[in-house]
Amino acid sequence: MPTSRLRAAFLVVATAALALVVAPAAPALAAPSSTGWVRVAHLSPDTKSVDVRLVALSGGSKVLRIDDVAYGAVSKYWSLPTGSYAVAMRPAGASPDSTPVVQTSVDVKAGGASTVAVFGRNADLRTRIVRDALTLPKSGAARVRVVQASTASTPVSVTTGGSAIVSDAATTTVSPYKEVRAGRWTLDASRGSDRTTSTIDLKAGQIASVFVLDDAQGGIVLRRVLDSASVGGVPSGFLATGGGYLAHETQQQDDLLLTAGAGGVLVAAAAGTALALRRRTRARA
């Protein structure tokens, strides 16, 4: 047998033995999250329904659209690859080539959520990117914040159970989230002499926004929108969901294979020794 072939055979056996030792490796982990969420809020009291388009700015040709977003409406979230997006809003039914009523851009961050909000009167539209929190509330708690979109210059206060969520908030301001006990809360809002009351049911783990809006009668009104929700009653720790059959079966197989592999290495080693001996013999001859 030619030397090179024998050496090749030795290599194959050795590699196979090595592979068997390394085989029970951990499976590859999933790629890290590279998507985020965006939604749209139409908060301009004298602007009719709009069609909203999102276009990826970074090379992609991806276009998303949501039609007929009315005043006071907050869209569902879109899940999008991270990156920058142009947002344009046009009168409902208008051609996509027409001049937008308002436009802006939004950065989608991995695992983050944002609301593209349009505030103000039609003659003075302003967009603002509001970041929406996605952190787990404490056990048994929920979170709520106030988005002050009333266009009047008089500031707005919102209290619940006698405690303030916001005091004297100017138009377009967004309060931090306030952690509250899960349950039904009465919300009292005031803007000068204008007052309104609403209730909100917050389940454990929910995160919500309360929008203060102008109504057609010149007063204020509250709208409640769920931002996100976690598992109510978060379990602690891991799950025990196995009895070990597969592990022990695999272990037995590994043991068998390892034995076979080790045997292979021994055979190869023996062959190598034989070859070396033969070479030495030949050299002497």
Next chain:
Amino acid sequence: MRAPERRALLAGAVLALTAALAGCAAPSPAAAPAARPTASASARPDTAKAAAFQDPAADPQQARSTAHPVRIVIPSIKVDAGLVDLARGADGVLAAPPSNELDKAGWYAKGTVPGDTGPAVIAGHVDWVDRVAVFHRLDELRAGDAVLVRMSDGSTVRFAVDGVRTVSKFHFPTASVYGPTPDAQLRVITCGGPWDDARDIYSENVIVSASEVG
């Protein structure tokens, strides 16, 4: 008004005029206003201005679904299993389905209903001492694989796998598994990794994350 804005307005007006003159506008709703005499009278683009303040849209529906999940179907790994309700034990740990229900999975009933906003949780055994169980091939799932949840009202909630993670039970990622999500998601959980002889359990959990599709 700044120059770029004026230019954009002009461009929009020219476009609208061109479309109207050429008569080549597509038969879309957008073409209709251009055809009306009132629209052509004004060169300003439509700003969607309403005549007066409007009443805002009603609150979106956000009540908890009354239906509950009854089956989980994962075609790519040939799972088609009934569901039992799961609960937390006194120690707060989510209990697995009972060992006489190895071919069923379990839904954490105090948690999220599949299809509602938030992460719904379904768990099942990978095996028992002497046999494989419902989720013995769960770690074979890949991004894009379909997971269907059949509901008690006859509807089906469809999810697509976003990713599969294998995590140490010592470092269970509670916040990312159970934490808030702004859309409807699903977590499917079982055991994996090497057997821990000292504690007589698997050392890792396999966690599939999926998002609702269409």
